[in-house]
Amino acid sequence: MGRLNGKVFVLSAAGQGIGRAVALMAAREGAKVIATDINGETLKELNGVEGIETRVLDVANKEAVEQFAKSIPHIDILFNCAGYVHDGTLLDCDEKTWDFSFNVNVKSLYYMCSQFVPKFIEQVTGGSVVNMASVVSSIKAKQSRCVYAATKAAVIGLTKSMALDFVGHKIRFNSVCPGAVDTPSLRGRAAARGDPEKTLEEFKSRQRLGRLADADEIAYLVIYLASDESSFVTGQEFIIDGGSSM
Ligand code: NAD
Incomplete structure (x- = not known):
């Protein structure tokens, strides 16, 4: 029996990278996965x-998210994975880049959670929301990640806030x-x-373990947070960084 047997698992950014690893692992664990991405070409590789x-x-x-949510009658797990990395300091970040970064990395969570939290509440059974932040956020700085770090700090704050506000509805939120x-x-x-x-x-040298993570290593953590194995865990940010923040 899989760790997510029968659960409806909705995620973004499933076309490549961490999102794809999570989609495949969730399906192997028995979930009914609804894998989304803005890129229909990379997503096609999951067909079948x-x-x-x-x-x-x-x-x-916003409209696309609303339409999408209407088409999902039941949800158990939401993994908000989509993100954009801007490479630059404050002085390299024009207003368009600032707004784009916040729209993709933060406002998207506002859109998705505004649509799906009421469904979780209606269902009464609760659920698990996992949000993709980064160790480059309120946790630590990295050169030339100004707006990116600001967006991921916002993801951590938003996650904690929703966790507290909806704890009575058995919806868990972690980043x-x-x-x-x-x-x-x-x-x-x-x-x-x-x-x-x-x-x-x-x-690689910035990770104390001396290597990059494999996407599956991140997926294992997401699956744990998505599953009932983490049923007593909410409102937390989980650092998985090869020791770079030690
Ligand atoms: P990636 O950057 O390789 O791929 C991103 C995926 O997101 C793509 O498939 C892309 O099409 C999709 N996407 C982009 N904009 C979208 C939108 N508006 N709507 C829907 N989908 C959209 O993926 P990754 O490196 O695995 O990163 C995934 C998440 O993990 C991001 O939020 C990223 O910030 C975060 N993250 C990545 C790393 C890393 O080192 N790779 C580290 C920390 C956090």
Whole structure:
């Protein structure tokens, strides 16, 4: 028997990286996974996987989120994974970039949770919401991650606030705070700096364990927080960073 048998598991950013690893692991654990992403091409690679249904969704689009939520009659687990990393200091971040970062990383949670929390409440059975933050947030700084860190600190604050407000409805909210994880976007950021191998070595050296995380290592934590194994856990931020914040 899987750890998520029969649970309806909705997630964003399932097209690649951590989201994809979580979608596949949740399906293996017996969940009925509704895997969404803004990118229909990468999402297609999940088509045909047993237990996974795919839907194109831009979580920063309010109307799209509303339409999507209407089509989901029951939900047990919501994993808000979508995020955008801006590489730069405050002085590199124009207003458009600031707003885009907050829209994708924070406002999307407001849209998704505003739609799904009332469903959890109506269902009475409660549920688990896992939000993707980062160790680069209120936990620690990293050079050239100004607006990104601000958005992920907001995710941690929003998660704690919702956890307290809805604790009486048996809805648990937790956030996950990874260090550097080997995903397509991380490799893309390394490539953009001109010397990808050197940049990847720099990323690795910041993790005290001396390597990047594999997406599955983050997925194990998300599955734990999604499952009833964590039934006494709410309002927390979980650092999973290879010791980079020690
Ligand atoms: P990624 O950056 O490789 O992929 C991001 C996915 O999100 C893509 O499939 C993309 O299409 C999707 N996406 C982007 N905007 C979207 C939108 N508006 N609506 C729906 N989907 C959208 O993935 P990743 O590196 O696994 O990162 C996933 C999450 O984990 C992000 O929130 C990121 O900030 C966070 N995170 C990543 C790392 C890391 O080192 N990779 C570390 C800490 C936190």
